[in-house]
Amino acid sequence: MNHQLNPDxxxxxxxDYLYRYAFTRVSSSxxxxxxxxxxxxxxxxxLASFEGKSNERTWLxxxxxxxxxDFYRKKSTSMEMKxxxxxxxxxxxxxxxxxxxxxxxxxxxxxxxxxxxxxxxxKAILQACIKHLPEKWASCFILRTMEEMKGEExxxxxxxxxxxxxxxxxxxxxxLRDCLENNWFK
Numbered sequence: 001m002n003h004q005l006n007p008d009x010x011x012x013x014x015x016d017y018l019y020r021y022a023f024t025r026v027s028s029s030x031x032x033x034x035x036x037x038x039x040x041x042x043x044x045x046x047l048a049s050f051e052g053k054s055n056e057r058t059w060l061x062x063x064x065x066x067x068x069x070d071f072y073r074k075k076s077t078s079m080e081m082k083x084x085x086x087x088x089x090x091x092x093x094x095x096x097x098x099x100x101x102x103x104x105x106x107x108x109x110x111x112x113x114x115x116x117x118x119x120x121x122x123k124a125i126l127q128a129c130i131k132h133l134p135e136k137w138a139s140c141f142i143l144r145t146m147e148e149m150k151g152e153e154x155x156x157x158x159x160x161x162x163x164x165x166x167x168x169x170x171x172x173x174x175x176l177r178d179c180l181e182n183n184w185f186k
Contacts, residue, residue: 007044025068027127039064072139073157129179137172
């Protein structure tokens with residue numbers, strides 16, 4: 001039983017919402033469009049499995065989330081990053097054991113976080129900064145931080161170890177902070 005789903009109205013009713021959702025996670029209009037199309041096709045194929053425990057939009061969003069995860073898993077290679085050179089922003093023991101070098105410490109951000117997080121310009125700069133991350137770092141950051149996946153799920157999807165995931169997240173966050181400081185908070 002399909003609980004009265006109406007695929008004919010999906011594009012008009014949910015297309016813009018799903019596109020925005022996908023775009024904020026993949027930063028490419030073409031890929032976002034493809035993912036939304038794939039979502040609609042998967043929804044049509046899965047009509048019989050819809051149990052009515054959620055509304056159409058929630059159900060389609062769940063399908064889209066899976067498509068986004070699949071997209072990043074396919075982009076990711078099985079080759080893990082090596083934990084090697086220490087970052088010169090930290091003291092002699094590196095980022096895990098020491099503090100920031102005084103002249104390389106992050107600046108204090110004097111903002112109202114709630115206002116700026118809703119700011120479309122900020123979002124555009126954040127997306128641009130994410131695009132400049134190495135592909136695997138971006139995949140890891142988006143799945144763990146934006147999609148709020150559990151660490152073990154991210155590791156499974158990207159075929160990486162837990163320690164490798166934390167190194168990628170750490171480096172991605174450092175690079176994102178630098179990028180945001182240079183492009184938004186100056």
